[in-house]
Amino acid sequence: MKDINLKFFTITKYEQIIILLTIIIPLLFYDSPYMQGLFIFIMMWVVLGSSWNLLAGYTGQVSFGHAAYFGIGAYAAGLPFMHWGISPWWGLLTGGITAVVLGYLLGIVVFKLRGPYFALGTLATAEILRIIFGQEEWLTNGHNGILYVTTWVDKYPYYFIIWAIALATVFSVKALMKSKAGFYFLSIREDEDAAKAIGINTHKYKNISMAVSTFWAGTAGAFYMIYMGFIDPEVVFALHNISIITILVGIIGGVGTIWGPAVGAIIMVLVQELFRSAFFGLAPQWISKVHALVFGLLVIFVILYMAGGVVGDWDLIVKKFRKFRLKKATK
Amino acid sequence: MSFLVLENLTKAFGGLVAVNKVSLEVKEGEIFGLIGPNGSGKTTIFNLINQYYSVTSGKIYFRGIEITSKKTFEIARLGIGRTFQKVRPLKRLTVEENVMAAAFARETSFEGARKVASEVIDFCNLTEVKYFRAGSLPIAGRKRLEIAKALATRPSLLLLDETAAGLNPSELDEAIEIIKKIRSQLGITIIIVEHIMKVIMNISDRIHAIAFGSTITEGSPKEVAAHPTVIEAYLGTDETLQGGFNA
Amino acid sequence: MEMVLQSLVSGLLIGGLYAILGIGMTLIMGVLKIINLAHGQILMVSMYITWTLWYYLGIDPYLSIFISVPVIFFLAEAISKYLLNPLIEKESILPENQVLMTVGIGMVLVELARSIFTSDYRSVRTAYSDKVWHLGKISISFPLFVAFAFSLVLTAAMFYLLMKTDLGRSIRAASQDKIAATLMGISSEKITIFTYGLGSALIAAAGSVFLPVYYLYPDVGPLFTIKAFVITILGGMGSTIGAIAGGLVLGIAETFGATYISQGYRDAFGLFIFLVVLVFLPGGLKRFTKV
Numbered sequence: 001m002k003d004i005n006l007k008f009f010t011i012t013k014y015e016q017i018i019i020l021l022t023i024i025i026p027l028l029f030y031d032s033p034y035m036q037g038l039f040i041f042i043m044m045w046v047v048l049g050s051s052w053n054l055l056a057g058y059t060g061q062v063s064f065g066h067a068a069y070f071g072i073g074a075y076a077a078g079l080p081f082m083h084w085g086i087s088p089w090w091g092l093l094t095g096g097i098t099a100v101v102l103g104y105l106l107g108i109v110v111f112k113l114r115g116p117y118f119a120l121g122t123l124a125t126a127e128i129l130r131i132i133f134g135q136e137e138w139l140t141n142g143h144n145g146i147l148y149v150t151t152w153v154d155k156y157p158y159y160f161i162i163w164a165i166a167l168a169t170v171f172s173v174k175a176l177m178k179s180k181a182g183f184y185f186l187s188i189r190e191d192e193d194a195a196k197a198i199g200i201n202t203h204k205y206k207n208i209s210m211a212v213s214t215f216w217a218g219t220a221g222a223f224y225m226i227y228m229g230f231i232d233p234e235v236v237f238a239l240h241n242i243s244i245i246t247i248l249v250g251i252i253g254g255v256g257t258i259w260g261p262a263v264g265a266i267i268m269v270l271v272q273e274l275f276r277s278a279f280f281g282l283a284p285q286w287i288s289k290v291h292a293l294v295f296g297l298l299v300i301f302v303i304l305y306m307a308g309g310v311v312g313d314w315d316l317i318v319k320k321f322r323k324f325r326l327k328k329a330t331k
Numbered sequence: 332m333s334f335l336v337l338e339n340l341t342k343a344f345g346g347l348v349a350v351n352k353v354s355l356e357v358k359e360g361e362i363f364g365l366i367g368p369n370g371s372g373k374t375t376i377f378n379l380i381n382q383y384y385s386v387t388s389g390k391i392y393f394r395g396i397e398i399t400s401k402k403t404f405e406i407a408r409l410g411i412g413r414t415f416q417k418v419r420p421l422k423r424l425t426v427e428e429n430v431m432a433a434a435f436a437r438e439t440s441f442e443g444a445r446k447v448a449s450e451v452i453d454f455c456n457l458t459e460v461k462y463f464r465a466g467s468l469p470i471a472g473r474k475r476l477e478i479a480k481a482l483a484t485r486p487s488l489l490l491l492d493e494t495a496a497g498l499n500p501s502e503l504d505e506a507i508e509i510i511k512k513i514r515s516q517l518g519i520t521i522i523i524v525e526h527i528m529k530v531i532m533n534i535s536d537r538i539h540a541i542a543f544g545s546t547i548t549e550g551s552p553k554e555v556a557a558h559p560t561v562i563e564a565y566l567g568t569d570e571t572l573q574g575g576f577n578a
Numbered sequence: 579m580e581m582v583l584q585s586l587v588s589g590l591l592i593g594g595l596y597a598i599l600g601i602g603m604t605l606i607m608g609v610l611k612i613i614n615l616a617h618g619q620i621l622m623v624s625m626y627i628t629w630t631l632w633y634y635l636g637i638d639p640y641l642s643i644f645i646s647v648p649v650i651f652f653l654a655e656a657i658s659k660y661l662l663n664p665l666i667e668k669e670s671i672l673p674e675n676q677v678l679m680t681v682g683i684g685m686v687l688v689e690l691a692r693s694i695f696t697s698d699y700r701s702v703r704t705a706y707s708d709k710v711w712h713l714g715k716i717s718i719s720f721p722l723f724v725a726f727a728f729s730l731v732l733t734a735a736m737f738y739l740l741m742k743t744d745l746g747r748s749i750r751a752a753s754q755d756k757i758a759a760t761l762m763g764i765s766s767e768k769i770t771i772f773t774y775g776l777g778s779a780l781i782a783a784a785g786s787v788f789l790p791v792y793y794l795y796p797d798v799g800p801l802f803t804i805k806a807f808v809i810t811i812l813g814g815m816g817s818t819i820g821a822i823a824g825g826l827v828l829g830i831a832e833t834f835g836a837t838y839i840s841q842g843y844r845d846a847f848g849l850f851i852f853l854v855v856l857v858f859l860p861g862g863l864k865r866f867t868k869v
């Protein structure tokens with residue numbers, strides 16, 4: 001295998017292997033819709049995590065409200081269906097765009113803020129949206145949500161759709177980070193004022209980062225509507241289950257790395273499912289109750305001991321592991 | 332047409348008038364020194380020129396265009412580069428990436444930016460640390476990185492804020508060499524703020540002295556150094572001055 | 579007119595409760611310079627401690643303050659010492675590392691509560707739970723009033739501590755300027771740990787007095803966290819008076835909003851005011867005071 005050089009980015013041989021594995025492994029589980037479902041969720045979190053990572057990890061704008069864009073994407077797919085019977089599949093086109101528009105509008109407010117205030121501002125905007133979508137029943141059907149009978153029973157088509165979206169997300173981030181825009185994002189993250197002094201229109205580039213980020217988050221939301229066949233504001237605009245988990249996926253995998261969020265997504269879904277299923281019934285049942293707890297502990301551990309996340313601190317992890325083996329061997 | 336003109340430039344922070352009706356003109360191609368005691372408003376003047384702070388009153392013209400209400404990034408693109416006294420490297424990027432980020436001000440392609448960065452890095456004697464993280468550089472390296480970043484934006488006017496402070500004698504010579512080269516080889520006009528007399532007296536064509544935000548005098552290094560108020564308010568004993576000239 | 583007055587009274591009472599939330603948060607924000615996104619979760623833990631003591635041992639919620647406060651104080655000191663402080667020197671890409679850590683801590687606390695107590699709603703029933711006083715046509719709930727009075731006492735005590743004692747002076751010094759405080763011989767590490775404990779102890783006390791008023795379930799934590807930072811930003815970070823003002827403003831805004839606009843939007847009013855203040859009035863209400 002060789003690296004493939006494309007115009008805007010390179011697909012390294014390791015990445016080619018990863019891509020192949022993400023095709024082969026799910027096919028091995030052809031008789032387990034349960035496992036296929038897990039793979040779909042992993043891919044969805046890859047999209048969300050990578051999209052957040054572009055804005056937060058690379059551009060330094062730590063969003064605590066990515067649920068806003070996921071949610072609006074989901075409703076962009078669901079609302080036209082509910083009101084006019086238009087297929088939610090159109091959401092794969094409109095969801096992202098709607099999220100970009102929302103991101104631009106909210107950006108007018110939240111980009112006035114910096115650092116932790118930006119974080120709180122984004123959190124507040126997402127929460128306000130959640131409440132509005134719950135209250136305005138004439139528009140959204142409120143907490144009763146939107147129901148849609150899904151197109152296929154088979155899960156593979158869904159998997160490959162979200163798989164393609166996830167790859168597009170990751171490689172769009174990769175391509176961007178190799179371009180002028182990528183350098184500008186990093187400069188803004190490192191020192192916004194110093195960035196201005198070297199001629200960077202920080203406001204414009206924060207908006208560009210926001211646009212790409214929200215586009216993918218919105219697309220993921222639209223996919224969720226299509227795949228699950230049901231949305232309500234408490235689910236798609238959730239502070240904890242969407243906004244916060246998105247952040248944690250990024251942190252565990254490694255903020256500011258191309259593949260970090262993907263790794264974080266795998267770890268998050270697997271840890272949760274292993275515990276939820278009590279290690280497929282092998283462990284005592286009470287373990288299933290602590291699945292979210294374990295994930296929380298993992299987050300604390302990562303922040304304390306591997307601030308760069310699994311991908312960011314990979315060299316360090318390998319080194320520690322070698323040392324550990326050496327110690328064992330000498331004993 | 333004058334190159335850079337400050338007209339009655341004033342900046343007040345609440346009650347504190349940091350810069351008080353300063354007027355000056357910089358000609359194309361010269362090295363223009365700006366001196367004054369600590370806290371006299373030198374850095375603030377730089378911050379006003381690139382609109383890092385907004386002016387309280389007064390006007391700034393660059394090549395005949397009023398830039399008083401332009402944005403910081405626009406001014407950088409018009410061709411005014413600056414260094415920060417308190418250095419501001421993009422810490423977690425390498426030296427090369429730092430300079431490339433600046434080079435994108437004029438270049439659009441990755442390769443183009445890399446080429447410009449490479450030239451500038453060589454120019455500033457940073458070649459050895461090209462792939463080091465900027466945050467890991469010692470102070471002399473950081474100061475030169477400041478200059479490199481500013482140069483990579485391809486300025487026609489460069490504002491240097493104490494780029495020689497905190498350096499040892501050999502690093503100092505290196506810095507002076509670079510500053511001289513910036514004008515002689517690149518033809519860039521320079522305004523330089525410096526406390527070290529050896530540097531400023533040596534390389535400036537003209538010097539503008541301020542104290543408490545107001546102009547004291549302006550003239551050739553010799554004239555300024557001879558000005559009684561400058562000697563009294565700023566330079567202290569003649570000895571340091573003499574030393575500066577002989578060096 | 580009565581409705582206005584009733585809203586005002588209810589708003590003030592709730593605002594008093596919010597004020598304690600805000601003071602704890604503003605202390606922590608002022609000194610540690612972080613947003614404590616585990617704030618409400620710590621309050622929730624205190625509520626569960628209080629509930630357990632009441633349910634199994636029959637201890638009156640108001641009395642259990644003497645247990646919940648010290649327990650939470652030491653828990654919070656441990657959190658600050660072992661989880662937050664070590665991050666100060668750690669280099670990380672996102673400067674918000676400590677804030678993210680509080681998110682993790684909050685999540686662990688919520689999930690711990692869920693594992694132990696399930697997601698069921700709980701409340702305490704005491705003799706005074708439903709007691710209501712009538713002042714003309716205006717009614718005042720007894721437990722709400724007690725909570726309010728208690729907030730006033732706590733607030734006054736905090737104020738005294740911060741303004742009149744050496745400890746308070748050290749805390750204030752640390753919140754103004756860490757380096758200067760260190761030069762004055764104050765161990766900034768000790769002060770941050772203590773402050774996190776103190777701020778948490780305050781909401782622990784709040785938790786015990788809130789319990790007769792609020793339903794308890796694991797996710798009540800995040801709800802209060804949001805209120806706490808809304809109040810703090812409203813009032814201005816690091817300002818005690820500001821936190822009180824912020825608490826009252828939020829309480830009244832919510833009550834009036836719920837009465838006159840829409841009950842469903844109750845939780846949105848605060849967030850909306852919060853955004854407006856963040857963007858248009860940086861520094862918060864503190865700007866109008868000298869304290």
Ligand SMILES: Nc1ncnc2c1ncn2[C@@H]1O[C@H](COP(=O)(O)OP(=O)(O)OP(=O)(O)O)[C@@H](O)[C@H]1O
Pocket residue numbers: 344347349367368369370371372373374375376416
């Ligand atoms: N952002 C600011 N807010 C308030 N006051 C400021 C600000 N920036 C500068 N000042 C004040 O303006 C005055 C001039 O400061 P400035 O940094 O321009 O001095 P300087 O001549 O560069 O001094 P130095 O030689 O020490 O670098 C000082 O009194 C300083 O405290």
Ligand SMILES: [Mg+2]
Pocket residue numbers: 373374375416492
């Ligand atoms: Mg200065």
